[in-house]
Amino acid sequence: MRLRSPHSAGVQPVEDRSAALDLTGPDWARLTDVTGKDQVFARDLVAQEGWAALAGELGDEQAYAFAARTALMWLRPDAFAAGTAGEVLAATVGAGFRPLAAQPVRLERCAVRALWAYMCRWATAERLILMDAIAELGPGLLVLWADGTGGPVSSRMTAVKGRNDPARRRQGTLRDVAGSPNRALTMLHTTDDPADVVRELAVLCSWPERTGLITEAATRLRDGHSADLDHALRDIERDLPPLGLPVPEAGAPAPSVHELHTGPVDKRWAALVGASESWPLLRRTPGPAAWPEQETRSPWQ
Known part of the structure; x- marks a missing residue:
């Protein structure tokens, strides 16, 4: 039995709540x-939980197709603070992607940990503090994208996004457009594959927000229309106005944790940029891996 959202047309209340709330999930392979x-x-x-919402709205087979035909991007608060969010969105459209739905998303500490739960095995404690401080700057923008190729859209967006290490990043990738200066201020996060689309919808959105985004995006997948991102962009910029990317002063002491979390947003942003350039970001020995590929993936290589 699939769990349908309360606003799904023509759906009667589910009698068997134990079946309706079953979270066994899909064939993840x-x-x-x-x-x-x-x-x-x-x-x-x-x-x-992400699969329960997706399959509940669309049915199992359409949920598989939706996850493959969309990519999720969270354009992070550091992109808005740096003043390059609009350029990143324009470059994404220029790379052949079509926006399907968008939602301002403000993350709190637990959501930050959940979003990067499997990818922080090399992160220092200092890097975790930076991630929290970035989220505290203000909202970011979640966008669901299609590209019309028929293949997993997340895979192509990962290639277009660019590496988090500027020294290994190709020119013209989205992080290059964003002006990402280092591994901490990467400006945008995207899903790597359809499984991540399913999971990160649940990380980034409440259930009502999630089902609304799924319905809106699925409609635009069918009709070929694009979402208007300008309104959401302006809303976020009113909350987090562009500040530019400050250049840390040579010889200045490393910012303290206190400076990253207190005071007006421009001061916190300046401290955050300074800390991202001076604090250690990578551990020499990793934490536990979640799957075998991570055992062989090292940022030091």
């Missing part, structure tokens, strides 16, 4: 090619 990732996501409560 249909949503990821990464060895072992399917087994990890099958035990991930957030991933199961």
